[in-house]
Amino acid sequence: MPSTRYSPAHFSRSVDLTLHRLRVGHGIPDSAAPIARIIERVTADSFQQRERDRMREEAAAVQQRYSNQALELCVSRIPAGMPKQASAEPIAATALLGGVACRGVPCSPALLSQMATHLRDHGVAALRRLPIARLLTILDQASLLWLDPSYEKRSLAIEAIHRWTGFSREMVIHSIDLEMRSSRRLDLWRTLWTELGNPRVLDGRAWCPSGESPCLAFGPSLIGAVFSSNIPALPHLTYMRGLAVKSPVLGKVASNEPIFAAQYIDTLIELCPELAPALAALWFPGGSQELESALLSQADCVIAYGSDSALQGLSRAIPPESRRLLHGHRMGFGAVDHRGLQDPELAKQMAYDFAVFDGQACLAPVVYFVETELSGAEALAQAVGRELQALATWLPARTMRPEDRAAREHKVQQWEVQAVFGSEALRVVRAPGRALHWAGLVSEGEYIPQQLGDRLFHIHCIRSLDDVVPHVRPFSRYLQNVALSATGPAREQLAVRLAGLGVSRVNRPGRMATPSMMWHHDGRLCIAELVRWADIA
Amino acid sequence: MDTTRLKTDVCGFLEHPGDDVRFGELALRMFRWHLDAMPKYRAFCLRRAADPSRIDDWRKIPPLPVEAFRYAELSCSTPAAIAQRFSTSGTSGQKDPRRGRGVAAFDRAALDVMDVAIRVNAARHLFPDQLKCRIFVLAPRPEDVPHMIMAHGMRHLMSVFGDAQSAFVASKDGLDVERLLEGLASATSDGVPVCLIGASFAFVNLLDGLAASGRTVAALPKHSRIMDAGGYKNRSRELTPEVFRELVGRAFGVPDSHLVNLLGMTELASQIYDNALSDTGSDRVRCKTPPAWVRTRVVSIDDQTVDAKPGELGFLVHYDLANFSRPLALISDDLGYVVAGGFNITSRVKSSEPRGCSVSLDELWRQA
Numbered sequence: 062m063p064s065t066r067y068s069p070a071h072f073s074r075s076v077d078l079t080l081h082r083l084r085v086g087h088g089i090p091d092s093a094a095p096i097a098r099i100i101e102r103v104t105a106d107s108f109q110q111r112e113r114d115r116m117r118e119e120a121a122a123v124q125q126r127y128s129n130q131a132l133e134l135c136v137s138r139i140p141a142g143m144p145k146q147a148s149a150e151p152i153a154a155t156a157l158l159g160g161v162a163c164r165g166v167p168c169s170p171a172l173l174s175q176m177a178t179h180l181r182d183h184g185v186a187a188l189r190r191l192p193i194a195r196l197l198t199i200l201d202q203a204s205l206l207w208l209d210p211s212y213e214k215r216s217l218a219i220e221a222i223h224r225w226t227g228f229s230r231e232m233v234i235h236s237i238d239l240e241m242r243s244s245r246r247l248d249l250w251r252t253l254w255t256e257l258g259n260p261r262v263l264d265g266r267a268w269c270p271s272g273e274s275p276c277l278a279f280g281p282s283l284i285g286a287v288f289s290s291n292i293p294a295l296p297h298l299t300y301m302r303g304l305a306v307k308s309p310v311l312g313k314v315a316s317n318e319p320i321f322a323a324q325y326i327d328t329l330i331e332l333c334p335e336l337a338p339a340l341a342a343l344w345f346p347g348g349s350q351e352l353e354s355a356l357l358s359q360a361d362c363v364i365a366y367g368s369d370s371a372l373q374g375l376s377r378a379i380p381p382e383s384r385r386l387l388h389g390h391r392m393g394f395g396a397v398d399h400r401g402l403q404d405p406e407l408a409k410q411m412a413y414d415f416a417v418f419d420g421q422a423c424l425a426p427v428v429y430f431v432e433t434e435l436s437g438a439e440a441l442a443q444a445v446g447r448e449l450q451a452l453a454t455w456l457p458a459r460t461m462r463p464e465d466r467a468a469r470e471h472k473v474q475q476w477e478v479q480a481v482f483g484s485e486a487l488r489v490v491r492a493p494g495r496a497l498h499w500a501g502l503v504s505e506g507e508y509i510p511q512q513l514g515d516r517l518f519h520i521h522c523i524r525s526l527d528d529v530v531p532h533v534r535p536f537s538r539y540l541q542n543v544a545l546s547a548t549g550p551a552r553e554q555l556a557v558r559l560a561g562l563g564v565s566r567v568n569r570p571g572r573m574a575t576p577s578m579m580w581h582h583d584g585r586l587c588i589a590e591l592v593r594w595a596d597i598a
Numbered sequence: 599m600d601t602t603r604l605k606t607d608v609c610g611f612l613e614h615p616g617d618d619v620r621f622g623e624l625a626l627r628m629f630r631w632h633l634d635a636m637p638k639y640r641a642f643c644l645r646r647a648a649d650p651s652r653i654d655d656w657r658k659i660p661p662l663p664v665e666a667f668r669y670a671e672l673s674c675s676t677p678a679a680i681a682q683r684f685s686t687s688g689t690s691g692q693k694d695p696r697r698g699r700g701v702a703a704f705d706r707a708a709l710d711v712m713d714v715a716i717r718v719n720a721a722r723h724l725f726p727d728q729l730k731c732r733i734f735v736l737a738p739r740p741e742d743v744p745h746m747i748m749a750h751g752m753r754h755l756m757s758v759f760g761d762a763q764s765a766f767v768a769s770k771d772g773l774d775v776e777r778l779l780e781g782l783a784s785a786t787s788d789g790v791p792v793c794l795i796g797a798s799f800a801f802v803n804l805l806d807g808l809a810a811s812g813r814t815v816a817a818l819p820k821h822s823r824i825m826d827a828g829g830y831k832n833r834s835r836e837l838t839p840e841v842f843r844e845l846v847g848r849a850f851g852v853p854d855s856h857l858v859n860l861l862g863m864t865e866l867a868s869q870i871y872d873n874a875l876s877d878t879g880s881d882r883v884r885c886k887t888p889p890a891w892v893r894t895r896v897v898s899i900d901d902q903t904v905d906a907k908p909g910e911l912g913f914l915v916h917y918d919l920a921n922f923s924r925p926l927a928l929i930s931d932d933l934g935y936v937v938a939g940g941f942n943i944t945s946r947v948k949s950s951e952p953r954g955c956s957v958s959l960d961e962l963w964r965q966a
Binding site: 463 | 638641642645662663665666669899900901903910911929933945947948
């Protein structure tokens with residue numbers, strides 16, 4: 062159990078949790094937004110400074126703690142009660158920075174099948190014995206533990222994920238913080254209340270606003286999950302969603318980030334050993350069809366993250382009657398009108414949106430449309446560049462493989478060539494000096510999407526906000542997340558049009574990467590879509 | 599700028615290579631001319647150097663990304679004075695499908711210098727034994743494919759090093775396998791060594807086709823050689839260089855020492871051969887060896903003004919004096935590393951697929 066300490070440090074952390082919540086706007090009703098904004102502005106500087114200091118200090122402490130230490134981790138977790146498995150073997154993937162080795166239990170279709178049966182038979186029973194209130198308390202405690210810099214698993218995960226993926230320690234810290242701060246008791250209860258009408262339908266027959274009579278709700282008897290590696294610590298969301306509907310989860314971890322899932326499972330089991338028969342994590346190489354089929358054919362609900370082509374491959378292995386929540390490629394963008402452009406915070410907010418998770422999240426913008434001329438946009442781009450430079454002091458860029466660095470350099474070379482030799486009006490801004498810390502493309506006219514990420518950004522000039530819809534309409538299938546800075550009725554009008562086109566989240570600049578766990582991810586309900594109902598008169 | 603004098607000096611250097619100082623002197627003379635004669639190239643150089651006309655070391659000449667050839671016809675001559683336009687291959691990691699192939703524009707002087715380069719280079723690296731061969735080129739005649747620089751170069755090569763029965767054995771519709779096999783058979787019966795030249799994919803497709811129909815080729819006469827270039831461009835299965843040489847060497851009975859790979863880029867007037875035939879020392883490592891008038895640097899990915907360390911992956915930057923009235927310093931989209939006596943290419947730059955649910959531009963384009 063987490064220790065409850067009423068020290069000044071603890072108090073300050075609680076204050077900062079609240080301030081963070083104000084900043085990301087989770088659960089703040091419209092009516093309270095103006096006051097929240099005032100508090101946010103007043104506290105911004107000191108809060109940000111504390112956050113940055115804390116992250117820097119923690120990163121330094123973690124580095125110090127594990128310096129000269131080779132790490133070895135097992136990425137598989139076998140549910141309690143299963144027969145002893147063959148010992149774990151090194152997985153066929155390596156750490157980008159070295160210094161950490163990962164082992165996993167060798168997978169076979171037979172093992173997956175056996176495990177699925179075990180999770181269904183024993184995991185469901187174990188979870189149904191626990192009241193939902195208890196499960197949500199455990200999840201809240203897990204989040205609190207993972208927010209505690211002195212929690213050993215957190216330090217280990219930060220160092221190991223940093224070494225494996227090349228993400229900076231600070232970025233891993235930030236990622237874990239964002240995930241866990243939006244996974245608190247209040248968030249969970251609120252999600253369950255709003256999506257189910259009454260969380261107690263998961264415990265037994267209970268009144269509920271939907272249905273013809275009091276009802277019961279059941280989560281899937283097995284959630285099969287396929288994780289991606291683009292955001293550190295992301296698997297926690299799927300395990301949390303599973304437990305919130307009393308479903309066992311069998312997760313296949315990504316070769317590029319195999320570490321977090323097993324550590325999180327350990328936390329949950331530490332907090333509540335009864336969960337042990339219901340949680341499992343495995344690694345096998347992505348694209349192994351036989352193993353994927355064995356995993357997915359056994360699950361009555363599949364949650365998967367990945368590229369469209371990877372998801373297409375998985376889709377074929379999912380039985381038609383199973384539920385599926387497949388999160389494929391998405392396109393985010395920002396739009397700012399001429400008044401939004403005057404906001405002195407805009408460049409900083411844009412820099413954060415482009416830089417967080419090094420642009421690897423589906424939430425990341427691929428462009429900011431800005432209502433201005435080319436020269437105004439170029440000035441904004443310079444300002445965003447300066448902010449990126451400043452941001453790198455507390456959220457350093459990830460380390461990349463040489464081939465990826467070359468691709469990034471090449472991309473900027475292409476922009477520069479296009480700006481000089483091409484017919485379109487383009488400007489390219491880049492970090493001073495030879496190292497390419499950041500670079501931005503400024504364009505106007507026809508919008509052509511660019512592959513960004515890793516501190517590259519794109520600003521496209523528009524004459525008015527009316528240009529946004531035609532620019533993004535060709536990509537409507539991919540639209541998801543939008544930052545919109547505009548005033549008056551124009552903002553809502555555009556937001557509504559974008560929503561009609563397929564956008565599932567409109568927020569303001571600086572908040573693109575921080576949805577709460579309550580958001581309609583890809584326009585869907587994250588809890589309600591998992592459950593099956595029974596009306597019992 | 600006295601370009602006639604410059605041309606004479608450059609051709610002189612090609613025929614009788616001088617030292618690094620002389621190379622640098624010629625490179626800088628050319629560069630200053632290029633700055634004056636190509637305003638867009640000057641605009642690009644201004645992004646890299648405050649005052650490019652004062653650059654005093656050939657290593658500091660800003661290399662132009664080959665991508666530029668897709669947007670502009672880069673020549674010191676006016677469009678009317680362009681004698682020949684060749685298409686670039688269009689495989690350089692291009693993501694925007696609406697952008698076409700690039701163009702390399704040669705005026706008369708540039709063609710003349712290129713022809714000298716082709717001859718001197720082949721004499722050094724493909725025919726160091728000064729052998730007269732029967733040359734078969736697995737490509738259409740230059741008249742049929744005027745935009746293909748390889749066909750132009752091979753015609754010139756054939757006229758200098760080939761015997762009268764040398765031939766192009768493809769048409770625009772594809773390889774004429776029967777004609778090639780007849781040609782090889784007659785060379786074998788005449789006892790004349792063969793030099794077989796073609797794109798790497800053409801060899802693979804030829805041999806796959808022969809294997810499928812259960813046919814084989816008789817071993818080529820002694821001293822025969824094979825030169826491949828250009829990679830695969832998704833037009834055949836892709837082989838590693840080792841597997842390619844194994845396959846081709848076995849099929850034609852040609853020893854590994856007589857299998858030469860060539861790096862040819864339409865944007866460069868010079869080709870870069872590997873050292874299979876030119877370097878017969880016992881401890882040689884196979885690598886690309888630029889001729890004396892080409893300097894290839896492998897530059898650091900993170901700071902392209904400094905050389906990559908030996909063995910470290912970097913961008914290839916070519917400084918080619920034979921790019922006479924065209925930008926002489928080019929940064930290619932090949933990645934490679936330095937070895938003693940030259941360099942090796944590992945791969946082309948390609949952006950890695952984004953992971954997870956972040957957007958892939960390819961998908962977006964397919965969708966749009």
